[in-house]
Each structure stands twice: as structure tokens, then as C-alpha cells.
Amino acid sequence: MELVRIDGPFGSNRKVDMYQDSGIPYIRVKDVLPSGIFLDKLKYISHEKHNELIRSRVVTGNVLITIAGRLGTAAVFPETLKEGNITGHIIGLELSTEINYHYVATFINSQLGEFQAIRLGHRTTRPELNLSEVGEFIIPVPPRYIQDNISQLMQDSYAKRQNKLSEAERLHQEIDKYLLGELGIDIIKLKSQRRTIKSIRCLTSGRFDFEAVVTLQEINFGLIKPVLLQEVVRQVNQRVTPVDEYANENINYIGLGNIASNTGELVDFFPVKGEEVLNSSPKFELGDILFGRMRPYLNKVWLAEFDGVCSGKAVVLRPNKQKVDPIFLQALLLSQITLNQVVPLQSGTSLPRVSASDILSIKLPIPEDLNKQRKISAEISRRRAEAKKLCIEAENLVNEAKTRVERIILGEEDAT
Structure with a gap:
């Protein structure tokens, strides 16, 4: 050739x-x-x-x-x-x-x-x-017609894959709209009113910089009284150094790269040897929430599916299950409500981040009725499961096409 x-x-x-x-x-x-x-x-x-x-x-x-x-x-x-x-x-x-x-x-x-x-x-x-x-x-x-058939087979599979992935993305995007709709909130009305004059008593977390002053506001969630995040979670800051304590063991290490933006899904994850993790790392447990504080605009929030350790670029939050349903809370933390409050508070130019205290000070519309939270969580879980199923089907389409292509190239199957 x-x-x-x-x-x-x-x-x-x-x-x-x-x-x-x-x-x-x-x-x-x-x-x-x-x-x-x-x-x-x-x-x-x-x-x-x-x-x-x-x-x-x-x-x-x-x-x-x-x-x-x-x-x-x-x-x-x-x-x-x-x-x-x-x-x-x-x-x-x-x-x-x-x-x-x-x-x-x-x-x-x-x-x-x-x-x-x-x-x-x-x-x-x-x-x-x-x-x-x-x-x-x-x-x-092989003969040109076989090349063409193989090429078309793969291009068709990628097109079908993209259709399924687009539908999965749509389902995830609709979750925010569904969540706020169930809470009776119009996201358009939640846009920050940037005012440069604020009473000292309105300032929180010791923030006196421009962004903190002009973005703090009294958020109106309609009939739902705003709740500070710190009222329904506690920050967990228990740390270990895996290279010292688990050098020869497989550990569940979660970096921000393992958390998908906007959906909170776990991606590209596999256990690693403790010796590969050199830095002191926060521990988390099943049911904790990892909130990505580095580049908060990437919107990375994961509800832990197992115990493990994570990057220090995430804050570990442990929900009080007597006050808030973890699935409901994760959805709120992934919503535009949280982004509107957190992103303006980031500091740093090359690696912008938000402090744990600022994260804990955001206001959220959390109904006191746990049954209402759980009902919303059930629907969110259903939609996420459907989206995940579509993603699996999308990858299976491509894998099946690749297998067939290899069989055609090896002469084990006709190209027609």
C-alpha cells in the first residue's frame, strides 16, 4: 500500500x-x-x-x-x-x-x-x-468493495452510537429541569443581582473580595425556606497516605477525572495500587458526596458507590440522612442553583478553586418532607438508569461492529 x-x-x-x-x-x-x-x-x-x-x-x-x-x-x-x-x-x-x-x-x-x-x-x-x-x-x-463495506459498517455503528449517547445526554439535562419543576422554582429568576453595597453582617466565611461581596444575595426559593448546605451535611477530612499505609494493596482512588461533568457519573475508574498514590488523600465512605472544588464550573459531584480515598481537589461531604436524601442532594449540587452560587466564588487564575467553607455556605431549597425528597430521587434514579442503559447499548453497538469487522478481515465472515 x-x-x-x-x-x-x-x-x-x-x-x-x-x-x-x-x-x-x-x-x-x-x-x-x-x-x-x-x-x-x-x-x-x-x-x-x-x-x-x-x-x-x-x-x-x-x-x-x-x-x-x-x-x-x-x-x-x-x-x-x-x-x-x-x-x-x-x-x-x-x-x-x-x-x-x-x-x-x-x-x-x-x-x-x-x-x-x-x-x-x-x-x-x-x-x-x-x-x-x-x-x-x-x-x-481486500478488494475495494470489501473496504467500502467495512468502512460503512463502522460509520453506521458510530452514528447509531452517537444517537444513543445524545439521548442519554438529553435525559441527564432534563433532570435539572425536572428537579426544579418539582420544587416549584424558576431558574431564570435565580440569576444573581450583582450589587456592590452589602452590609458586613451579610458577608460569610471571611470573604471580603469583590466577587464574594457582589454575588451574595437573599435567594428566594418560593415556598421552600433556603437551607445552608452545612446544616444538612458535615465535611469529612480524615486523611491517609496510601503509599505509606496501603502500598501493596488495591485501593479505590477517585480523581476528578473519574467524575463526569454535569452528570456525576463515575468514568474510567479502576482500582490502583496504594503505592501509586503519593499524596495525603481524604477518605470517603459509601453514601458520601465528593464535590469537586477545583475548577468548580466543571460541575463534578459524585455520590460514592463504595468506600475509598480521593483527590484533595474534592471535598468529602457526609449527608445527614435524617434531613436530606443523598440522591436528592447530589442532584441539587449538580443543578444550576449550585453553579450560580459557587462559580463566582472561585479564586485563582490558572487553577481556580472554591474553598470548603464557601461550598458549605451555599443555600439550597431542601423540603423538610423527606418523602417528597425520596419521590423526586426515585424519578431521578430512573432517568439516570435509563441514560446509563443507553450508554452501555451505544458502546455495545461499536464493539459488535468491531468484532464483525475483524472477522471479515480475517476471512471468517462475508462482507455483504
Whole structure:
């Protein structure tokens, strides 16, 4: 199979400060996914910088392969972008017109391609590939109609997957609307009234900076009396240093990266050896709530499904179950009500965070009737379960398609 390899820029030519809001798309490793180039968070560079980095120019139909960071993921540069540039951790392949480039990307993303990437990219420090090693990939080239059928099979599966994921996302988004509707609250009326004159007695948690002063307000939740979070939870700050106490044991360690934004779902989690966690870490128990205080606008709030330890970038809250239902509380903490109060109180430029005392001082509409809370929680749980089921079905669709593709390539199944 004839190909032209295109490599990315290196060294001083590649800097974060060259990013801008528009211009030439600049593709990074995080943008290259098996389902295609992720367009939602693209970065751009100027036309001048693009011309300076012309060696790493890519165009529609080029197959982009990650060679470091995340090894061996391939995607086709889409028609919608026409032209772009790539980071040094990606290479581009320009293929013969006789080859279906989506087929090549599909093969590289299959177990057959993954095996080769791992074998060729083995290093003592971190896995990576170079240009010559990518050239050693063995890619079977069946007749064009088989390539086309394989490509269409995978593209159809990714489209169906996206439909299910979109429906799951819609279900999660509707939870906030449902929750506030059940509480009789109009979120539009909750927008902060920024006033610079405040009585000293209105200030809490020792905050005298501008944001704290102008965003504090008397929030009206209609018939529901506002409750301070600290009235229904207590902060748990029991810490351990896993590398010292559990070095050879598997532990449940939760970082903020394991908590999905806006949904509070657990993602990409697996136990790790205690020796891998070097810092003092807060302990949590089943039923505790982990509230992400680093970059609070990311809205990461998880209701613990087991005991474990977590990053110090989260605050561990233990709900008083005599006053609040944990599922109901998690939903409130994920809602716009909480975001409206917490985000303005963050401090710091590069790594903005909010203090535990500020988190505990937010006001929430918590009905005294626990049965009402539990009724709302039951419906929220039902919707979350439905969304989770859709996500599982979405991944199964792709996995089944990949299995079939591999069988076709190996000649174990017809391509029709």
C-alpha cells in the first residue's frame, strides 16, 4: 500500500500560546478518536503559523494516527475542515485514491491494529511510535468493495452510537429541569443581582473580595425556606497516605477525572495500587458526596458507590440522612442553583478553586418532607438508569461492529 507520511511540528515551533479562537484547525491527540475528529473543542492557529508549519499540513482524507500520549488511535481528517495542522504526537498518512481511507483508520483502531501499535511502540519509559515504525504496520488490503463495506459498517455503528449517547445526554439535562419543576422554582429568576453595597453582617466565611461581596444575595426559593448546605451535611477530612499505609494493596482512588461533568457519573475508574498514590488523600465512605472544588464550573459531584480515598481537589461531604436524601442532594449540587452560587466564588487564575467553607455556605431549597425528597430521587434514579442503559447499548453497538469487522478481515465472515 503506497502512502506518504506527514509528521507534526517539534520543539520550539509548537507552543500553547500559538492557539487562537479561529483560523486553521490544529489537531491534538485528544481530538483524534476512533469515531472521528472531535470537533467540539478544537484549537486553531493563524494562517501565518500554519505556513510556517507547512510540513505538518493535513487535508481532507488524510488518516491521522496518534503516536504518543494515546498510542495508535486513527481518524480521518474530515471534509468539513478541508485543511489543518497537527501536533508532533500525531502523524498523517496520505493514501492512494485506490484505498478507502476510512477502512485504513478502521483497521488501525481494531484489535489487529492495536496489537501492532503496542508491539512496535514498546518503550522502557512510555509507549510511542516513530515514522518508520508506523511504516511497518501490516495492513491487509481486500478488494475495494470489501473496504467500502467495512468502512460503512463502522460509520453506521458510530452514528447509531452517537444517537444513543445524545439521548442519554438529553435525559441527564432534563433532570435539572425536572428537579426544579418539582420544587416549584424558576431558574431564570435565580440569576444573581450583582450589587456592590452589602452590609458586613451579610458577608460569610471571611470573604471580603469583590466577587464574594457582589454575588451574595437573599435567594428566594418560593415556598421552600433556603437551607445552608452545612446544616444538612458535615465535611469529612480524615486523611491517609496510601503509599505509606496501603502500598501493596488495591485501593479505590477517585480523581476528578473519574467524575463526569454535569452528570456525576463515575468514568474510567479502576482500582490502583496504594503505592501509586503519593499524596495525603481524604477518605470517603459509601453514601458520601465528593464535590469537586477545583475548577468548580466543571460541575463534578459524585455520590460514592463504595468506600475509598480521593483527590484533595474534592471535598468529602457526609449527608445527614435524617434531613436530606443523598440522591436528592447530589442532584441539587449538580443543578444550576449550585453553579450560580459557587462559580463566582472561585479564586485563582490558572487553577481556580472554591474553598470548603464557601461550598458549605451555599443555600439550597431542601423540603423538610423527606418523602417528597425520596419521590423526586426515585424519578431521578430512573432517568439516570435509563441514560446509563443507553450508554452501555451505544458502546455495545461499536464493539459488535468491531468484532464483525475483524472477522471479515480475517476471512471468517462475508462482507455483504
